[in-house]
Amino acid sequence: MAPMDLIGRCGIQFFGKMSASISHDLKNVLAVINENAGLLEDFCVMAEKGKALEPTRLKRLAEDVKHQIRRGDRIITSLNTFAHSADRESVAIDLRELLGLLLELTQRSASMQGVSLAVDRPPDPIMATTSPFLLLNLLWFCLDYAMKAAGPEKTVEITAEKTDDGTRLHFRKLAEMGSGAGSFPAEPERLLTGVLNAQIQLDPDSREFVVSLRGRAPEE
């Protein structure tokens, strides 16, 4: 398969996986609201039969529904940002925001694998000019590997920093790097790093790997 075809195919698979995960989260939001509405109906039926309504219980139900609406709104916002990440091939982005989005998108997958994700957010923007979608795709591959290679703490720590010639992302607290967690970087990651002018360096002694993005960030 031609390199660009493989990148396109990886991108579609990535989009599909993220969409499936997000739709699952939304289904759960709807399912909770559905049960809350159902319980409210049950209380109404009981009230019609003479049982007094309990305001505190009703208030709690309303709070639960509002909580789910906030959760759903957060999920939809992430989906919208993710969908728009494919709009432009190259744009100035703040890596802190991109990592925040990646975290939102992969939280469920991490939770299913029993892994906690910790993103260190520095106070100042860490700007890079790149393709947000392809970088997300690369970082998702990286995170997928990092979760499989997570150490006994079952936590993956991600930090971003500026360097003299670009930016760097660290994936830390890994245990095994190599056969146990699969081959990394594999062909899709190598192709994506090529397109993004990036580099992946494994550092088993420090239990981390680093993704370096070359190129000066624009003026902030």
Place this chain on the structure above:
Amino acid sequence: MKVLLVDDERELVSTLAERLNLRGLEAQWATSAEEAMLRLQTESFDIAVLDVKMPKVDGLLLKKQMQEKCPAMKFIFVTGHGSSQDFEAGSSEVGSNYYLVKPLKIDELIAKIKEALQR
């Protein structure tokens, strides 16, 4: 009828249990496989309603663990996914008739619980 509901969505499973209890069933809930297995050490249930996708131990594996402890127990699977892959995995364990997709309809769930217990 004693029912154990297992789903990692706490609000969902607690509210569903409350609704089943209002309808005369004895429903209890757990938010993980570990919690469900602990519950089985002290209580017995006629049927378990399990979410297929749960962290660490999923519904399919949990069913096997519960079955080893309580061979007569019946099962219903619930999922947020409607994917054919999940459907095949879930329905091969309990039959397509006992595989429900969220959001649930309470009357349908109760009908399925009764049906499963009469099998």
